[in-house]
Amino acid sequence: MADGLQSVEAALAALLDGVVTTAAEELAVESAAGRVLAEAVIARLDVPGFDNSAMDGYALNHRDAGQWLPVSQRIAAGTPAVPLAPGSCARIFTGGELPPGADCVVMQERVEVDGDRARMPEGLPAGDNVRRRGRDVRTGASLLPAGERLEAAALGHLAGQGITEVMVRRRPRVALLSTGDEIVDPGQPLAPGQLYNSNRPMLKRLLERFGAEVAWVASVPDSREATLDMLCQAAERAEVVITTGGVSVGEEDHVKAALQTLGRLDLWRLAIRPGKPLALGRLPRPDGREAHFVGLPGNPVSGFVGAWLFLRPLMGALLACPALDALPRLAARADFTTTTGPRRHYMRVALAFGEQGIVASAFRDQNSAVLSSCVGADALAVVPADTRIEPGDRVDCLWLGGE
Numbered sequence: 001m002a003d004g005l006q007s008v009e010a011a012l013a014a015l016l017d018g019v020v021t022t023a024a025e026e027l028a029v030e031s032a033a034g035r036v037l038a039e040a041v042i043a044r045l046d047v048p049g050f051d052n053s054a055m056d057g058y059a060l061n062h063r064d065a066g067q068w069l070p071v072s073q074r075i076a077a078g079t080p081a082v083p084l085a086p087g088s089c090a091r092i093f094t095g096g097e098l099p100p101g102a103d104c105v106v107m108q109e110r111v112e113v114d115g116d117r118a119r120m121p122e123g124l125p126a127g128d129n130v131r132r133r134g135r136d137v138r139t140g141a142s143l144l145p146a147g148e149r150l151e152a153a154a155l156g157h158l159a160g161q162g163i164t165e166v167m168v169r170r171r172p173r174v175a176l177l178s179t180g181d182e183i184v185d186p187g188q189p190l191a192p193g194q195l196y197n198s199n200r201p202m203l204k205r206l207l208e209r210f211g212a213e214v215a216w217v218a219s220v221p222d223s224r225e226a227t228l229d230m231l232c233q234a235a236e237r238a239e240v241v242i243t244t245g246g247v248s249v250g251e252e253d254h255v256k257a258a259l260q261t262l263g264r265l266d267l268w269r270l271a272i273r274p275g276k277p278l279a280l281g282r283l284p285r286p287d288g289r290e291a292h293f294v295g296l297p298g299n300p301v302s303g304f305v306g307a308w309l310f311l312r313p314l315m316g317a318l319l320a321c322p323a324l325d326a327l328p329r330l331a332a333r334a335d336f337t338t339t340t341g342p343r344r345h346y347m348r349v350a351l352a353f354g355e356q357g358i359v360a361s362a363f364r365d366q367n368s369a370v371l372s373s374c375v376g377a378d379a380l381a382v383v384p385a386d387t388r389i390e391p392g393d394r395v396d397c398l399w400l401g402g403e
């Protein structure tokens with residue numbers, strides 16, 4: 001790698017080496033949205049639990065098609081059916097239980113009704129408009145695998161089984177430290193040379209989206225003592241310690257030295273743009289374990305890109321959630337021109353899904369301090385080092401719209 005810079009792949013390998021998943025905990029399904037299943041859920045009920053009608057209409061035996069039949073019972077959803085009298089039909093509504101003896105349903109639009117008789121159309125196949133017991137889920141089958149993120153459909157699936165509690169992974173506890181004397185919290189006045197802390201809310205939101213619990217946030221003044229003290233406190237409170245800023249080469253960049261004093265620096269400086277000075281390592285914890293350390297560069301875009309590239313897979317490993325491991329890749333056509341140097345460029349692009357395929361439009365200013373470039377970004381276009389891209393060229397994109 002150029003200039004002794006490390007590859008993303010080497011950084012991921014160092015970051016994910018020896019990760020121990022968080023413990024399992026029991027949680028009410030009601031509160032489990034977004035959480036990750038710690039164990040597979042086995043179905044304990046058939047769904048649907050009984051043969052039922054897919055239409056409002058009439059249930060009959062298909063051998064009685066084409067005839068006038070007496071209507072011998074009325075079956076609304078939620079009321080039990082009795083066996084169908086031979087040679088009759090049953091008025092039935094969507095979701096109503098199919099009566100024993102009936103094997104198909106005809107929708108009411110196709111039926112002529114005269115008092116308590118109804119004329120069935122010709123040629124009805126057995127099974128027509130019937131939702132068979134167990135068609136969706138069979139008792140004993142795997143309902144959801146371990147590692148599943150409990151989003152809308154999965155939550156519905158659990159409720160469909162009458163399940164109220166699940167075993168999920170405890171959310172990884174994260175401490176998020178903002179370094180820099182110039183950084184001020186919104187709500188405070190700004191003095192000359194200062195700026196508001198945009199990294200904290202941005203990263204907090206991303207981390208929560210990746211399944212973490214941001215357990216502690218703090219601001220760290222630019223001094224060696226304060227940095228050492230805050231890193232110690234962070235490692236006491238969290239199993240992942242993230243800092244922003246202070247990892248470059250300036251005299252006020254204390255993070256790397258403090259990490260080396262307290263714990264271990266595994267890797268520093270990557271051949272990527274933005275995010276070059278990113279640092280990875282471990283910090284000792286009072287329980288004898290190690291906290292994962294990720295030092296993100298201070299520039300907000302570097303933090304944004306670093307979070308997607310590194311914090312997301314770290315959470316995926318801690319939660320044993322494969323959907324969080326690697327970002328989905330898709331191929332698009334560039335509508336921009338760019339030339340890269342020795343670092344791989346992760347460009348923020350908006351995607352347009354058209355008839356000619358997917359087009360990636362790059363935000364015009366790709367500087368790592370320009371957070372506007374991330375606001376409408378659907379993907380990161382990955383442009384390899386020493387490459388020229390012209391409009392119409394294929395670019396690989398990492399999609400940010402999934403989990």
Ligand SMILES: Nc1nc2c(c(=O)[nH]1)N[C@H]1C(S)=C(S)[C@@H](COP(=O)(O)OP(=O)(O)OC[C@H]3O[C@@H](n4cnc5c(N)ncnc54)[C@H](O)[C@@H]3O)O[C@H]1N2
Binds near residue numbers: 196199249299
């Ligand atoms: N001589 C060199 N200078 C720099 C190099 C280099 O290789 N040699 N690398 C540059 C690159 S690339 C980056 S990225 C930055 C990263 O530096 P740091 O991680 O030490 O970050 P800071 O200097 O503390 O801050 C950079 C920039 O970001 C602003 N910032 C910091 N925190 C926040 C926050 N929470 N919210 C909003 N903005 C924040 C800060 O004010 C600075 O403007 O180093 C280059 N320099």
Ligand code: MOO
Binds near residue numbers: 299301
């Ligand atoms: O890594 Mo820096 O983010 O290129 O500006």
